[in-house]
Amino acid sequence: MNSLQSQGFAPIVSHLKKDGSEWTVKEKLLLGLSPKEYWAVQLRNPFNWVLWVIYAVGLPILVGRFIYGLGWVTHSSYDYPWGLFLGWGLFTMVPLSASGFMMGTTVELFGRKDFKPLERLGLLNGLLGYLFAVMFLQVDLGQPWRLIYPMFVSLGPAAVLFLVAWHVATYLSCQVAELVPAFAEWMNFPKAKQFIKKIVLGLTVAGIILSTLHQGALGALFTYAPGKVHPLWYSSSFQWFQFFVSAVFAGLSMLIVVSTLSKWFMRWRCDETYLNNLSKLTLGLAKGASLALITYLVIRIIGIAHDNDWQYLATGWGAWFMFEMVVGVILPLIFYTMAVRNSNASLARFSAFLAVFGLALNRLNTALITFNWQLYQEIPHWREVVIVVTVYATYIVVYRAILARMPILYTWKENK
Amino acid sequence: MKKLHRRSFLKGGLAGGAAIAAVGTSKHAEAAGSFGGYPDSMGVLVDLTKCVGCRTCEAACNKEQGLPAPDKSFDDPSVFEEKREGGLPRRTTEKAYTVVQKYDVPGREHPLFRKVQCNHCNEPACLTSCFVNAYKKTPEGAVMYDHTVCVGCRTCMVACPFYIPAYSYSSAINPVVKKCIMCYDTRLKFGKPPACVEACPQEVMTFGKRKDLLKMAHQRISDKPGAYVDHVYGETEVGGTAWMYLSDVPFDKIGYDTHLGDQPIISYVKEFLTIVPMVLTIWPALFTGFHLLSNRKEALKNEDTKS
Ligand code: SF4
Ligand code: SF4
Numbered sequence A: 001m002n003s004l005q006s007q008g009f010a011p012i013v014s015h016l017k018k019d020g021s022e023w024t025v026k027e028k029l030l031l032g033l034s035p036k037e038y039w040a041v042q043l044r045n046p047f048n049w050v051l052w053v054i055y056a057v058g059l060p061i062l063v064g065r066f067i068y069g070l071g072w073v074t075h076s077s078y079d080y081p082w083g084l085f086l087g088w089g090l091f092t093m094v095p096l097s098a099s100g101f102m103m104g105t106t107v108e109l110f111g112r113k114d115f116k117p118l119e120r121l122g123l124l125n126g127l128l129g130y131l132f133a134v135m136f137l138q139v140d141l142g143q144p145w146r147l148i149y150p151m152f153v154s155l156g157p158a159a160v161l162f163l164v165a166w167h168v169a170t171y172l173s174c175q176v177a178e179l180v181p182a183f184a185e186w187m188n189f190p191k192a193k194q195f196i197k198k199i200v201l202g203l204t205v206a207g208i209i210l211s212t213l214h215q216g217a218l219g220a221l222f223t224y225a226p227g228k229v230h231p232l233w234y235s236s237s238f239q240w241f242q243f244f245v246s247a248v249f250a251g252l253s254m255l256i257v258v259s260t261l262s263k264w265f266m267r268w269r270c271d272e273t274y275l276n277n278l279s280k281l282t283l284g285l286a287k288g289a290s291l292a293l294i295t296y297l298v299i300r301i302i303g304i305a306h307d308n309d310w311q312y313l314a315t316g317w318g319a320w321f322m323f324e325m326v327v328g329v330i331l332p333l334i335f336y337t338m339a340v341r342n343s344n345a346s347l348a349r350f351s352a353f354l355a356v357f358g359l360a361l362n363r364l365n366t367a368l369i370t371f372n373w374q375l376y377q378e379i380p381h382w383r384e385v386v387i388v389v390t391v392y393a394t395y396i397v398v399y400r401a402i403l404a405r406m407p408i409l410y411t412w413k414e415n416k
Numbered sequence B: 001m002k003k004l005h006r007r008s009f010l011k012g013g014l015a016g017g018a019a020i021a022a023v024g025t026s027k028h029a030e031a032a033g034s035f036g037g038y039p040d041s042m043g044v045l046v047d048l049t050k051c052v053g054c055r056t057c058e059a060a061c062n063k064e065q066g067l068p069a070p071d072k073s074f075d076d077p078s079v080f081e082e083k084r085e086g087g088l089p090r091r092t093t094e095k096a097y098t099v100v101q102k103y104d105v106p107g108r109e110h111p112l113f114r115k116v117q118c119n120h121c122n123e124p125a126c127l128t129s130c131f132v133n134a135y136k137k138t139p140e141g142a143v144m145y146d147h148t149v150c151v152g153c154r155t156c157m158v159a160c161p162f163y164i165p166a167y168s169y170s171s172a173i174n175p176v177v178k179k180c181i182m183c184y185d186t187r188l189k190f191g192k193p194p195a196c197v198e199a200c201p202q203e204v205m206t207f208g209k210r211k212d213l214l215k216m217a218h219q220r221i222s223d224k225p226g227a228y229v230d231h232v233y234g235e236t237e238v239g240g241t242a243w244m245y246l247s248d249v250p251f252d253k254i255g256y257d258t259h260l261g262d263q264p265i266i267s268y269v270k271e272f273l274t275i276v277p278m279v280l281t282i283w284p285a286l287f288t289g290f291h292l293l294s295n296r297k298e299a300l301k302n303e304d305t306k307s
């Protein structure tokens, strides 16, 4: 598409064509191209070839999971009840999607209107991340059709997962509402947009509360297994806070990552405001992320000091812990700080990739790698890996499809 | 729902998290303190020194609970040599609610056999972690599981400190948690001892009121000095369990986790649970305040530029 643009293709930015007539929904869906052109573009994109291979292998296995059961795609471990589906799909996806509530807070609550060009991307990143976390959950639950049981059929309100379930559900609807304006502009429903404008403050505050609690709750889930998670990754008192604070830098870093990817691969869809402001805003996010990183580093250390876990640092697990801390926390912290000081957006971007990696490593360490550290190491079944890749690929496909159409990376031009 | 005070307190807090309306603070504030179990609940005292590893209890459980036929017959001793991943001994599975493990203890005349099944904790981790309330601790002491509401998140398996609940992963349509229910519906309810207890030819297990069993256990230890380790496993572990054990070999040598502590698992989660109501009440005010402040600044700025 980037090359198409250099040949004179102009993406849709308003309801009206050049000749003054309106775009139909179908034309909007095809990005203003003729069906033939559209499919030609899709076929030419090498990334799509990769996706087809993933689907060719992954879809049958995904279907098989629902026909033959979890036992067919996992090792059916009783000792490791949670595998990659939750380790990656829930515990990693959700913090990486914390960008939604933070952009809402920054722009709507703190009145930092200068972050406006990134607000919608932040919200969308949040919404899709949560949506697909639920998808992953649906793959993992033994009886996915009972997903609503904790809400309406049999309530266990004293359980941490109960809180996660309710909050993720409510927060998902909050995020949908927050993105209604983008959809309304694109579909030409001005009334919907007006309505959301009125309640946006309420939505944002609700977003903060729900996010603080459920990001923390994901950490608190592991406090049910005090002896199973390795002490260096476990802290009864601070687990929830560690998960919350790391979600803050993870969400911001993920936003830098996706904004960078869209700048590279979807440049045709970005408007001037977005492209011109991006470096400055990236540094703004970097600043926020570095503050969260330093807080996180401190509470991780306090966590160890509080439980007096120092002796574990001298073991193999300690070395692994140091790797996570250095590569996933300290290096990004240093790079972010340098980037902000020297106004070097590229360095901030590099740092963001590291921080995202660090977060993923932390969650996988807690949920899988150091879990049952006194027993044995579980290596996920290959089918489990294939399913994770397939669902994640779908996440990317949906993400890309929305970015290509709705006014996320560009500003919609209203009819005069 | 008057049985567990502390739990209903937590309920107040967390339900608030879900539907803000439900926070009924002061009413539940009596709270805290450990539950410690029902006063007259039943239990089983297992004397490991007497067990000969005949696996009669396994067979009895299989029959009583209508479980599928085992892969190897119940009189085949080769199962003791089976190892699961990590070289660990056999554990409870979806087909076996109880298994006997063998430990070769250096210096002991015979190997030591240990029967494993759900310990029916006083304040069960499985129960407190389940978000659909599938578990119930009956006044008789059994920890029951309701397969009709279970969603299959398997948090209970993560939470159980004894690695007891198994899951029927093989079923696509109706996978459920599988664990010992202390023969509640067929026996315990009627005051009868569990099938495995009754079947044991060596009278390894004694069924009775938990508090009487505790007295008996300590009596046995003091009656025969040196015959037992001076500890009743399950008396205090994770808040106490209905099944308790006496052994002549230190418990950490025969696969028991001796680092579990005396607190029920839920007490480790409390730190988080207490912040929930705080976040719910403080955050809205705090952040709306921030909003007003930052808007005021902006308004002032605008005025400045005007003048
Ligand atoms: S032993 Fe495990 S499964 Fe049994 S009651 Fe205790 S926590 Fe629940
Ligand atoms: S697997 Fe079932 S019983 Fe266990 S916590 Fe989840 S819903 Fe409750």
Ligand code: SF4
Residues within 6 Å of the ligand: B060, B061, B062, B064, B065, B097, B098, B117, B179, B180, B181, B182, B183, B194, B195, B196, B197
């Ligand atoms: S108490 Fe009943 S269900 Fe539990 S192990 Fe014994 S026979 Fe099996």
